[in-house]
Amino acid sequence: MSSPRPRSAPSREDRGPAGAALVASRLEDLHIGARTELDHRDAFELLVATVLSAQTTDVRVNQVTPELFSRWPGPAALAGADEAEVTEVVRPLGMGPTRARRIVGLARGLLERHGGEVPDDQAALEALPGVGRKTAHVVRGAWFGHSLLAVDTHVGRLARRLGWTAQTDPRRIEEDVVAWVEADGTGAEAEDLTMLGLRLILHGRRVCTARTPHCDSCVLADLCPSAPAAPGAGASSAPGAPSADGAPPDSGASS
Numbered sequence: 001m002s003s004p005r006p007r008s009a010p011s012r013e014d015r016g017p018a019g020a021a022l023v024a025s026r027l028e029d030l031h032i033g034a035r036t037e038l039d040h041r042d043a044f045e046l047l048v049a050t051v052l053s054a055q056t057t058d059v060r061v062n063q064v065t066p067e068l069f070s071r072w073p074g075p076a077a078l079a080g081a082d083e084a085e086v087t088e089v090v091r092p093l094g095m096g097p098t099r100a101r102r103i104v105g106l107a108r109g110l111l112e113r114h115g116g117e118v119p120d121d122q123a124a125l126e127a128l129p130g131v132g133r134k135t136a137h138v139v140r141g142a143w144f145g146h147s148l149l150a151v152d153t154h155v156g157r158l159a160r161r162l163g164w165t166a167q168t169d170p171r172r173i174e175e176d177v178v179a180w181v182e183a184d185g186t187g188a189e190a191e192d193l194t195m196l197g198l199r200l201i202l203h204g205r206r207v208c209t210a211r212t213p214h215c216d217s218c219v220l221a222d223l224c225p226s227a228p229a230a231p232g233a234g235a236s237s238a239p240g241a242p243s244a245d246g247a248p249p250d251s252g253a254s255s
């Protein structure tokens with residue numbers, strides 16, 4: 001069982017933030033073939049699935065979208081759907097009526113403002129019901145091929161632990177990470193912000209988890225200022241384990 005590292009415990013934060021280029025390169029090697037884990041066949045399905053993924057997991061979203069997209073394939077069908085029927089389909093995700101209202105409203109917005117097409121435009125996407133900056137970045141990055149960082153809880157935690165930011169606000173985290181990549185990056189394909197974000201998410205799910213980061217087996221341990229100071233020490237039991245909120249030790253960042 002892990003516990004936040006005492007502020008007086010030894011750490012590696014004296015080495016400074018991890019190099020963005022090296023982090024990007026190592027995560028590319030580790031998380032080969034990283035892609036969004038939300039099942040989709042087109043931009044519309046990715047957009048709806050991403051909106052549905054708020055406050056739940058991709059795995060759970062993937063369990064309801066086959067029926068959702070089978071019964072209401074495309075914006076026109078979903079725009080004309082009975083919200084009560086949509087609610088029943090998305091109910092397993094929790095907040096069924098809210099989610100149903102959100103995605104039916106989204107489909108109507110797509111139909112009325114964009115002829116049923118998903119616009120490759122940040123402002124136009126953010127103007128749609130239920131779509132924020134992160135969702136727009138997911139769709140424009142994963143479907144339209146732009147280099148855009150989508151900041152979720154994993155990206156924020158990793159960015160703090162790697163010393164790239166002390167912020168907790170997604171927009172400010174994004175600004176800090178982009179600045180690090182631009183300052184330290186080499187421009188290699190691995191540093192595409194969309195792919196970097198996807199790999200940070202996978203690393204956050206599999207290795208640098210919120211409560212029990214596996215620093216002892218992490219490929220970033222020799223770069224990471226939040227890794228325990230003692231060589232070979234496991235994060236789960238070592239006194240040098242990163243704080244659970246991902247804030248670098250003594251950074252003053254709050255969870």
Ligand code: SF4
Nearest residue numbers: 208215218221224227
């Ligand atoms: S698992 Fe540990 S070493 Fe790896 S990125 Fe997270 S805090 Fe740093």
